[in-house]
Amino acid sequence: xxxxxxxxxxxxxxxxxxxxxxxxxxxxxxxxxxxxxxxxxxxxxxxxxxxxxxxxxxxxxxxxxxxxxxxxxxxxxxxxxxxxxxxxxxxxxxxxxxxxxxxxxxxxxxxxxxxxxxxxxxxxxxxxxxxxxxxxxxxxxxxxxxxxxxxxxxxxxxxxxxxxxxxxxxxxxxxxxxxxxxxxxxxxxxxxxxxxxxxxxxxxxxxxxxxxxxxxxxxxxxxxxxxxxxxxxxxxxxxxxxxxxxxxxxxxxxxxxxxxxxxxxxxxxxxxxxxxxxxxxxxxxxxxxxxxxxxxxxxxxxxxxxxxxxxxxxxxxxxxxxxxxxxxxxxxxxxxxxxxxxxxxxxxxxxxxxxxxxxxxxxxxxxxxxxxxxxxxxxxxxxxxxxxxxxxxxxxxxxxxxxxxxxxxxxxxxxxxxxxxxxxxxxxxxxxxxx
Amino acid sequence: xxxxxxxxxxxxxxxxxxxxxxxxxxxxxxxxxxxxxxxxxxxxxxxxxxxxxxxxxxxxxxxxxxxxxxxxxxxxxxxxxxxxxxxxxxxxxxxxxxxxxxxxxxxxxxxxxxxxxxxxxxxxxxxxxxxxxxxxxxxxxxxxxxxxxxxxxxxxxxxxxxxxxxxxxxxxxxxxxxxxxxxxxxxxxxxxxxxxxxxxxxxxxxxxxxxxxxxxxxxxxxxxxxxxxxxxxxxxxxxxxxxxxxxxx
Ligand SMILES: Nc1ncnc2c1ncn2[C@@H]1O[C@H](COP(=O)(O)OP(=O)(O)O)[C@@H](O)[C@H]1O
Ligand SMILES: [Mg+2]
Numbered sequence: 001x002x003x004x005x006x007x008x009x010x011x012x013x014x015x016x017x018x019x020x021x022x023x024x025x026x027x028x029x030x031x032x033x034x035x036x037x038x039x040x041x042x043x044x045x046x047x048x049x050x051x052x053x054x055x056x057x058x059x060x061x062x063x064x065x066x067x068x069x070x071x072x073x074x075x076x077x078x079x080x081x082x083x084x085x086x087x088x089x090x091x092x093x094x095x096x097x098x099x100x101x102x103x104x105x106x107x108x109x110x111x112x113x114x115x116x117x118x119x120x121x122x123x124x125x126x127x128x129x130x131x132x133x134x135x136x137x138x139x140x141x142x143x144x145x146x147x148x149x150x151x152x153x154x155x156x157x158x159x160x161x162x163x164x165x166x167x168x169x170x171x172x173x174x175x176x177x178x179x180x181x182x183x184x185x186x187x188x189x190x191x192x193x194x195x196x197x198x199x200x201x202x203x204x205x206x207x208x209x210x211x212x213x214x215x216x217x218x219x220x221x222x223x224x225x226x227x228x229x230x231x232x233x234x235x236x237x238x239x240x241x242x243x244x245x246x247x248x249x250x251x252x253x254x255x256x257x258x259x260x261x262x263x264x265x266x267x268x269x270x271x272x273x274x275x276x277x278x279x280x281x282x283x284x285x286x287x288x289x290x291x292x293x294x295x296x297x298x299x300x301x302x303x304x305x306x307x308x309x310x311x312x313x314x315x316x317x318x319x320x321x322x323x324x325x326x327x328x329x330x331x332x333x334x335x336x337x338x339x340x341x342x343x344x345x346x347x348x349x350x351x352x353x354x355x356x357x358x359x360x361x362x363x364x365x366x367x368x369x370x371x372x373x374x375x376x377x378x379x380x381x382x383x384x385x386x387x388x389x390x391x392x393x394x395x396x397x398x399x400x401x402x403x404x405x406x407x408x409x410x411x412x413x414x415x416x417x418x419x420x421x422x423x424x425x426x427x428x429x430x431x432x433x434x435x
Numbered sequence: 436x437x438x439x440x441x442x443x444x445x446x447x448x449x450x451x452x453x454x455x456x457x458x459x460x461x462x463x464x465x466x467x468x469x470x471x472x473x474x475x476x477x478x479x480x481x482x483x484x485x486x487x488x489x490x491x492x493x494x495x496x497x498x499x500x501x502x503x504x505x506x507x508x509x510x511x512x513x514x515x516x517x518x519x520x521x522x523x524x525x526x527x528x529x530x531x532x533x534x535x536x537x538x539x540x541x542x543x544x545x546x547x548x549x550x551x552x553x554x555x556x557x558x559x560x561x562x563x564x565x566x567x568x569x570x571x572x573x574x575x576x577x578x579x580x581x582x583x584x585x586x587x588x589x590x591x592x593x594x595x596x597x598x599x600x601x602x603x604x605x606x607x608x609x610x611x612x613x614x615x616x617x618x619x620x621x622x623x624x625x626x627x628x629x630x631x632x633x634x635x636x637x638x639x640x641x642x643x644x645x646x647x648x649x650x651x652x653x654x655x656x657x658x659x660x661x662x663x664x665x666x667x668x669x670x671x672x673x674x675x676x677x678x679x680x681x682x683x684x
Contacts, residue, residue: 382486386486387523388537389511390511391512392516393541394512395510405531406531408531
């Protein structure tokens, strides 16, 4: 605990006592605190943070306040979120409700709070968590591991296919100012299973200021398949630092989509390890920001073994004077022959003062690999705008239609229809909000 | 209802139009013919307000609320909502923008502008299918992105579909027949003829007299080097077809 004081003295107040977990989790938390104390606060001097200055974050003090329970009517005033068939509700970083269809039996799909799961499913949870040993920690993933106090464990049984969309909604009420939120989600798909899970982070209070650092850990056993969506539309003054780590076993399939529209500053760290042959990942993302928002996506794909495939396509729409950062690392180890890895980052600049820093980082040590990367930064075509205007569509609507058209293929690629609907509900109002 | 007076225009400092005069009354069909590069597309794009062209002299008047009004200062979308339409010679492909969604948005913009009720998606779908039938088009046209992966002929037909949906008072067709086989051309011509009323007017730009057998013009104008050098009835088109343009100089 002492070693974290250095951080506490800065922008994080981590002094509150955390509620107790079973001892094996306490041990993990204690270990994580030690690791956390060794990680310096991000600064632009670090290569990974060069274009993402944290000044605006650091001048606040965000407080971990686990004792404050959530009583606010969190569902009010959030038209962006529609109920799904299976809903897992967090309010101000705490798991408050699990609603599930009676049709989906508990032995097919386990959804349980972290604390309870740590008792009932200790073996499943601890062996899943062990898979992440040795995966590179970041400041914020480490923070969540060290100080999380609420979370959910989802597990899909062998040979089970969950059809309804599982929707995890993180509401923030802003009732207590400057909260630090560290909800933790662990997803375990056993062999030959599949599921589709969406996480949405929103606020019921447009003026709320908080720092949300959700951590999602995913383990796909062999021949399982998971679609994961991480969508955030945090309020204009909030900060969002998400970490998603995934480990894929042989013949598993992982599809992720990360939508960022809100927050003053967003950083999404996604790290995928294709640990066994023939695992596949498709990582897509869309960011659409305006005013002085900054959104940063850092992805790391690790190919330690042969015959795996990964694909990434991130698109950005930047209005006004917003900024975006995309950094995609692909690491192919010497023994990872037959690797295929593609990466594409396309940006549409709608604002005169909008800026993008995009950078692929390929570290390829095997010789029989197919890898490619590309990045584009462009503007809308005047011919397209004129064509739509000549049909009576205003310039503003034409720009909105074309921007939506730019992003649409990625949203339509989502396999669950409810997910597509949810995503459009978040994206469309954002595109209207252009000055 | 529509009149061009002494229109001069430049692009990137080059003089393209050098004093065009044209008067169109309701119910009329005017054909404009002329060699490549004579300024036909330039004229049509200026009518709908393309920003690349600079009008240096003259005016374009259109009947709006009972008054002949100079439209040169109007935004392209306002001209469209007032009932001016151009079927482009080279329609652009617009990835990601769904044709039927875009058409409904465009149609409703015009309704709003004219103070009429907007059409809901279901009614619009019926209306759209009615017009598609007129042009012998199937659902694949409207379920795809605007013009993406359309053949040249399909793009031209899509332009006429948009014209049918928006039902303009003045429609300019810029070489809509180029690239169409005879059957498609007949379908397009039939569509135009069905849409003709005593209240609307068409300006049909073409290279080939052939189209004018199907869309019979009241007047034919020959445009050369940015000027209308000759006007007449449909026989003028035949004469040009036989003798070329040089004898008119
Ligand atoms: N956007 C433009 N930029 C430069 N020159 C142009 C442009 N549009 C047309 N022109 C020139 O203007 C002249 C007339 O072109 P256009 O109106 O397309 O003729 P037409 O349609 O009769 O074949 C041509 O010499 C062409 O090169
Ligand atoms: Mg032309």
